[in-house]
Amino acid sequence: MAKVLMKGNEAMALAAIKGGCDAFFGYPITPQNEVPEYLSYHMKEYGRVFVQAESEVAAINMVYGAAGAGARVLTSSSSPGIALKQEGISYMAGSQLPAVIINVMRGGPGLGSIQPSQGDYNQVTRGGGNGDYHVLSFGPETLQETVDLVRQAFDIADYYRNPVMIAVDGLIGQMMEPVDLDNEIPKMDLPPKDWAANGKSGERGKRNTIVSLHLDTQGLEGHNLALKKKYDEMVEKEQRYEMIQTDDADIVIVAYGTVARVVRSVIETLREEGIKVGLLRPITLWPFPEKAFEKLPESAKMLLTVEMSLGQMHQDVRMVNEGKRKLAFYGRAGGIVPEADEIADEVRKLVGGSPA
DSSP: OOOEEEEHHHHHHHHHHHTTOOEEEEOOOTTSTHHHHHHHHHTGGGTOEEEEOSSHHHHHHHHHHHHHTTOOEEEEEOHHHHHHTHHHHHHHHHHTOOEEEEEEEBSOSTTOOSSBOOTTHHHHHHTSSSSSOOOEEEOOSSHHHHHHHHHHHHHHHHHHTSEEEEEEEHHHHHOEEEEOTTSOOOOOOOOOOTTOOSSSBOGGGOBOOOOOOOOSHHHHHHHHHHHHHHHHHHHHHOOOEEEESOTTOSEEEEOOHHHHHHHHHHHHHHHHTTOOEEEEEESEEESOOHHHHHTOOTTOOEEEEEESSSSHHHHHHHHHHTTSSEEEEEEOOTTOOOOHHHHHHHHHHHTTOOOO
């Protein structure tokens, strides 16, 4: 398939179909509405299931049921809708059920606005529901990277038996770029879903059950420790990041998603002025790519976090930095995308220069 020009939300929907999505359950909310709209037209063509639920809470519980039966399941929403799904996501993590969740982030808190934001970072990376659990989360930068990750996410979710979230801001969901939906992506060696509650007999004829309830305290602690072992494997194997012109950088900007796109042009501008700036771009938001920070050169004396929130990712940067380098932060909120000129001026201030 040659590259085709597609809107981000529609491209993610088609990528889910290409990734083997069996069923979608969701509820409309701007700015992700084109995801369910596209799937409502096209899932039937592929012999698959589309259901618009009566609410976000209903949708995530339908995802729970279908995933428990062994299906590859997708849901999508935007910030307030993802908040409503958190209880179900916690249940799925506790029951070790795979699913893919697309979050097209908008401004908040509360209903906020329909403009792009990265204000869900804490919700995406900390697990918005109860208990000790994690959702493996990606924050892609381009539509091509986004659709590639959506296709991979179904394998990743199945491999770890865990929800996987694709977190993009509303700009990526609404913008148009050429994408190739058939390019090669890594495939994982997946075991059969012999745990699924699909009416088939399990070991020695015993029926499978799916549950997150463990009333025995010792048993629940053991369950949590088993989950932690899985999360530790994710931390070891799944950290993804990109480092751009960091080899000789004096200042390294940490940014993801749309903001990283803006920072690329900032680097070009400042390098022409003799200011050595690089970009460290997290691709996995959880696990946060702490390994990337270990690779930074001695020349890097300062880290500048830039994000469309008021410092949520900066908290992770602070933790992984462990006091090694000076830290600075620049953020916009409420749906405002920081412009290249204002980020460049912030860097100029940090190096003792004056704004252009």
